[in-house]
Amino acid sequence: MFGLIVGIGVILLVVIIFTIFRILKLINVARSSNKKRVSSSNKVNATLMLAFLLGAAGLFTWYSVAEYDKYTIPIGSDHGIAVDEMFWITMLATGIVFIITQVLLFIFAYKYRYQEDKKALYYPDNSKLEVVWTVVPAIVLATLVFGGWKVWTDITSKAPEDAEVVEVMGYQFGWALRYPGEDGNLGNYDYRLIDAENMWGMDFTDKASFDDFTATELHIPKGKPILLKIRARDVLHSVYIPEFRLKQDAVPGMPTRFWFVPNKTTAEMKDELNNPDFEYNIFCAEVCGQGHFAMRLRIVVEEPEDYQAWKTTQKSWLQTKPDYLAKVPQNLKEVAIISSGMDNDKVKNSEANNL
Amino acid sequence: MATGNDQIYYQEGTEGQHVHEEEHHHGNFITTYIFSTDHKMIAKQYLFTGIMWAFLGGLLSIIFRLQLGFPGMDMSFLKPILGGWINETGNLDPTFYLALVTMHGTIMVFFVLTAGLSGTFSNYLIPLQIGARDMASGFMNMLSYWFFFLASMVMLYSLFIETGPAAGGWVVYPPLSALPQAIPGSGTGMTLWLVAMVFFIVSQLMGGINYISTVINLRTKGMSFSRLPLTIWSFFLTAIIGLLSFPVLFAGALLLVFDRSFGTSFYLSEIYIAGEALPNVGGSPLLYQHLFWFLGHPEVYIVLLPALGITSEVIATNARKPIFGYRAMVGSMIGITILSFVVWAHHMFVSGLNPFLGSIFMFLTLIIAVPSAVKVFNYLTTLWKGNLIFTPAMLFSIGLVSLFISGGLTGIFLGNAAIDIQLHDTYFVVAHFHLVMGSVSFFGLMAGVYHWFPKMYGRMMDNTLGYIHFWATFVGVYLVFFPMHYIGIAGFPRRYYSFTAFDPFNAFVDMNMFISVAAILTFGAQAIFAFNFFYSMFKGKKAPANPWRSNTLEWSTPRFPEHGNWPGAIPMVYRWPYDYSKPDAKEDFIPQYVPFSATPESNLPHEEDTYGIEMEGEETKKMDEPHAK
Numbered sequence: 007m008f009g010l011i012v013g014i015g016v017i018l019l020v021v022i023i024f025t026i027f028r029i030l031k032l033i034n035v036a037r038s039s040n041k042k043r044v045s046s047s048n049k050v051n052a053t054l055m056l057a058f059l060l061g062a063a064g065l066f067t068w069y070s071v072a073e074y075d076k077y078t079i080p081i082g083s084d085h086g087i088a089v090d091e092m093f094w095i096t097m098l099a100t101g102i103v104f105i106i107t108q109v110l111l112f113i114f115a116y117k118y119r120y121q122e123d124k125k126a127l128y129y130p131d132n133s134k135l136e137v138v139w140t141v142v143p144a145i146v147l148a149t150l151v152f153g154g155w156k157v158w159t160d161i162t163s164k165a166p167e168d169a170e171v172v173e174v175m176g177y178q179f180g181w182a183l184r185y186p187g188e189d190g191n192l193g194n195y196d197y198r199l200i201d202a203e204n205m206w207g208m209d210f211t212d213k214a215s216f217d218d219f220t221a222t223e224l225h226i227p228k229g230k231p232i233l234l235k236i237r238a239r240d241v242l243h244s245v246y247i248p249e250f251r252l253k254q255d256a257v258p259g260m261p262t263r264f265w266f267v268p269n270k271t272t273a274e275m276k277d278e279l280n281n282p283d284f285e286y287n288i289f290c291a292e293v294c295g296q297g298h299f300a301m302r303l304r305i306v307v308e309e310p311e312d313y314q315a316w317k318t319t320q321k322s323w324l325q326t327k328p329d330y331l332a333k334v335p336q337n338l339k340e341v342a343i344i345s346s347g348m349d350n351d352k353v354k355n356s357e358a359n360n361l
Numbered sequence: 362m363a364t365g366n367d368q369i370y371y372q373e374g375t376e377g378q379h380v381h382e383e384e385h386h387h388g389n390f391i392t393t394y395i396f397s398t399d400h401k402m403i404a405k406q407y408l409f410t411g412i413m414w415a416f417l418g419g420l421l422s423i424i425f426r427l428q429l430g431f432p433g434m435d436m437s438f439l440k441p442i443l444g445g446w447i448n449e450t451g452n453l454d455p456t457f458y459l460a461l462v463t464m465h466g467t468i469m470v471f472f473v474l475t476a477g478l479s480g481t482f483s484n485y486l487i488p489l490q491i492g493a494r495d496m497a498s499g500f501m502n503m504l505s506y507w508f509f510f511l512a513s514m515v516m517l518y519s520l521f522i523e524t525g526p527a528a529g530g531w532v533v534y535p536p537l538s539a540l541p542q543a544i545p546g547s548g549t550g551m552t553l554w555l556v557a558m559v560f561f562i563v564s565q566l567m568g569g570i571n572y573i574s575t576v577i578n579l580r581t582k583g584m585s586f587s588r589l590p591l592t593i594w595s596f597f598l599t600a601i602i603g604l605l606s607f608p609v610l611f612a613g614a615l616l617l618v619f620d621r622s623f624g625t626s627f628y629l630s631e632i633y634i635a636g637e638a639l640p641n642v643g644g645s646p647l648l649y650q651h652l653f654w655f656l657g658h659p660e661v662y663i664v665l666l667p668a669l670g671i672t673s674e675v676i677a678t679n680a681r682k683p684i685f686g687y688r689a690m691v692g693s694m695i696g697i698t699i700l701s702f703v704v705w706a707h708h709m710f711v712s713g714l715n716p717f718l719g720s721i722f723m724f725l726t727l728i729i730a731v732p733s734a735v736k737v738f739n740y741l742t743t744l745w746k747g748n749l750i751f752t753p754a755m756l757f758s759i760g761l762v763s764l765f766i767s768g769g770l771t772g773i774f775l776g777n778a779a780i781d782i783q784l785h786d787t788y789f790v791v792a793h794f795h796l797v798m799g800s801v802s803f804f805g806l807m808a809g810v811y812h813w814f815p816k817m818y819g820r821m822m823d824n825t826l827g828y829i830h831f832w833a834t835f836v837g838v839y840l841v842f843f844p845m846h847y848i849g850i851a852g853f854p855r856r857y858y859s860f861t862a863f864d865p866f867n868a869f870v871d872m873n874m875f876i877s878v879a880a881i882l883t884f885g886a887q888a889i890f891a892f893n894f895f896y897s898m899f900k901g902k903k904a905p906a907n908p909w910r911s912n913t914l915e916w917s918t919p920r921f922p923e924h925g926n927w928p929g930a931i932p933m934v935y936r937w938p939y940d941y942s943k944p945d946a947k948e949d950f951i952p953q954y955v956p957f958s959a960t961p962e963s964n965l966p967h968e969e970d971t972y973g974i975e976m977e978g979e980e981t982k983k984m985d986e987p988h989a990k
């Protein structure tokens with residue numbers, strides 16, 4: 007329906023313009039006798055240039071100031087502070103250039119509009135000026151890049167040894183998580199081992215797999231370095247967490263990583279924003295197909311104690327899918343049962359039976 | 362300067378060649394209008410095809426803009442055209458949304474702003490402005506157009522097949538683009554995309570070789586490189602960029618064809634999709650990204666440089682002032698040309714690229730901002746103390762400078778790897794490249810059409826309509842693309858079918874609606890142009906010989922130049938193209954074909970020196986026998 011209205015509007019517009027055009031044509035013919043170099047429309051256009059400058063500057067300033075809170079997003083990670091600082095420094099530098107050059111452009115357009123009695127200045131070059139405006143931008147840019155480079159190398163430096171490791175895997179269309187369990191090591195995986203349940207392709211010939219557990223929400227502790235090990239199962243995806251200033255593509259066949267330190271828990275963020283519905287999320291930032299726009303995974307940032315408490319309640323994947331014990335080599339079965347926590351189950355079960 | 366013709370001196374020995382050509386080219390309809398080898402006709406063919414594509418590409422964006430601005434709106438009225446892509450509830454299919462975005466991007470970048478812009482103006486202006494009868498190879502030039510036409514037909518056809526056109530974004534990253542299981546568009550649609558692009562690349566290479574060899578070899582006597590109009594410099598450098606970078610895309614596309622059809626694993630590795638583990642191992646999706654962006658980044662300069670060249674010419678002419686810093690302008694274009702090849706990986710900061718390489722590319726990228734800044738300052742100084750005549754072409758050129766500033770500055774954010782972590786693949790990027798690449802090139806195209814229309818069709822376009830078109834487009838473009846910066850800073854990712862699915866992205870519903878309405882109006886305003894263009898072609902005021910009182914050679918040809926361009930011999934060139942408002946000159950312009958000996962009143966000291974050399978050369982030429990009618 008709306009489209010129809012728009013369509014009619016466009017047609018009307020065309021008709022109106024056409025009519026105006028015919029009228030103007032007739033007027034033009036009527037007074038085409040005076041042969042001036044430029045018509046009065048030159049002045050009109052010059053004035054419009056000025057009007058555009060003022061109008062655009064007004065709108066731009068108004069919106070940028072009035073809606074500041076709406077388009078800026080809170081920062082939830084340590085490096086995010088540095089990224090935003092870089093962003094606003096760049097904004098300042100480019101903003102100054104933006105204002106000066108745009109103002110000059112439109113003012114010149116207005117001021118130097120054609121005048122019969124004037125002649126343009128023949129001014130083909132000026133080496134000094136040109137050197138100045140080559141060198142000055144070069145210096146400003148060098149400063150900006152240097153700042154950016156420092157932030158970038160910090161962010162992409164090696165993760166600290168004690169970082170909490172979580173694996174994030176992108177697939178059509180969602181994110182799957184895997185935690186290393188008590189041993190702190192993620193087990194091997196192989197994409198050929200993937201099936202309907204073992205969507206990670208966890209390899210149970212590797213001891214480190216036994217205690218790995220999975221989750222449907224990304225729990226992470228505040229104030230601790232977190233290392234995301236990122237991979238993709240089918241096509242490219244991109245882990246994107248706006249509040250953490252974090253983005254890293256997930257590439258099939260080539261694991262990537264990103265480490266960071268979250269510095270506000272979900273609860274703190276809710277308070278700060280005065281928004282009880284606030285949640286951290288992973289979004290997908292690389293087009294991956296039909297459900298690209300709907301790939302979301304909730305993140306819970308919590309105090310380290312709460313995180314530890316949550317972690318201890320998690321059961322290893324093997325424990326929840328004991329069928330997969332069959333994939334464990336004979337000589338490791340015992341180990342698997344112990345480190346996956348299955349023996350606890352058994353103990354409990356037998357206790358229950360005994361009662 | 363009555364006609365100017367009495368002052369033209371002609372290049373020796375070119376007349377015979379012309380007579381010879383004359384015999385060939387009073388051809389029939391087919392050889393004149395269809396399989397023409399005349400660069401002017403080929404240029405018009407490119408222009409027509411480009412305009413057709415521009416409207417189609419724009420229309421696609423309107424459809425997906427409707428979805429973004431009015432999520433979940435009832436699009437049943439589009440069912441007659443889109444058929445099954447509108448589902449039972451009247452909503453746009455999400456995969457078709459991606460297909461629309463992909464086709465829109467491909468069409469706009471390649472078919473409109475590469476072929477439509479370079480194809481039109483390189484073809485039209487190179488021979489006319491350097492004083493040549495035609496391109497180095499008219500036949501190859503014709504082939505170039507027809508390969509482009511073929512590419513166009515294949516791409517157009519792909520819009521109508523059942524599984525839909527390619528849908529992996531205009532960059533068509535594998536594995537998404539390699540696996541039909543991943544998205545329907547990666548089936549036949551993607552095959553057609555690749556076929557079309559292969560034809561397109563062939564067309565570009567044939568065109569480019571021609572542009573380069575023509576500029577190098579066929580310049581008229583006196584037209585040294587330092588006297589080339591900046592338009593020609595820009596077309597020349599653009600062709601070089603294209604010639605060096607398109608083959609790399611070709612290679613990238615070819616490997617993708619292998620992966621898709623012959624089971625190789627250049628880009629594919631460890632993939633489990635649709636319940637099946639594929640056998641491919643060892644490939645790297647990043648390899649494709651490197652190959653793609655090795656063209657992809659230079660490509661933005663392929664669409665940008667011609668627009669800047671056209672603007673330089675239009676601004677100088679209508680400011681009645683020499684372009685400021687001619688040498689710096691040429692130098693910065695050469696700088697951009699070279700640097701454009703070493704910045705490609707700035708599109709890959711978060712792709713999994715080694716962070717050290719990221720640092721290198723960050724430094725290289727910010728260097729390329731310097732020549733761009735120089736160009737802006739030079740435009741501003743050219744306007745300073747000018748005597749500006751606001752023709753529609755001039756308005757579009759000034760608008761272009763404004764858009765170039767706005768769009769260029771945001772590149773400084775994106776070139777900074779640290780900031781790009783946040784902004785990559787958000788609407789900030791969409792805003793950036795639509796301003797700096799889309800709008801700038803589009804404005805360059807428009808400036809060129811308005812400026813050279815009188816030469817192309819012997820008639821004037823209507824100024825008033827031109828003014829309305831400009832203001833509607835200029836205001837519209839800013840209203841559409843500027844707000845996207847805010848949306849991007851707020852974190853909205855691009856290529857999203859809808860933002861309403863999640864709470865955090867629900868914030869800009871009204872803004873998205875606003876953008877969509879602005880886009881529809883801006884698109885609608887292009888009808889004014891279409892009307893003006895076709896109406897003036899037949900009914901416009903007759904164009905005088907040199908309507909803008911310009912210095913370049915094309916305005917010394919007759920109102921309807923035939924194949925061969927000049928009825929007599931080719932004029933010689935004595936000076937640079939920017940002698941506007943020279944002190945003490947009789948007129949405020951001195952065309953390139955006017956010798957210094959004819960303008961003793963305005964010659965500068967160093968020009969007096971060349972005087973003697975000039976006269977020497979002329980003695981051997983029967984200079985007092987001009988061939989003009």
Ligand code: HEM
Pocket residue numbers: 419422423426462463465466467469470474529530531532791794795798799800803841855856857858880884
């Ligand atoms: C009618 C005017 C135009 C409008 C309203 C428009 C709008 C848009 C929007 C909203 C997107 C992003 C869609 C998404 O990411 O979901 C887009 C993508 C794109 N547009 Fe435009 N655009 C216009 C003209 C142009 C022009 C002149 C160019 C030429 C450079 C262009 C090139 C592109 C490219 C390359 C993409 C990226 C496609 C992709 O993501 O694969 N657009 N356009």
Ligand SMILES: [Cu+2]
Pocket residue numbers: 242243244290291292293294295297298299301
């Ligand atoms: Cu995605």
Ligand SMILES: [Cu+2]
Pocket residue numbers: 657658659661704705707708
């Ligand atoms: Cu680039």
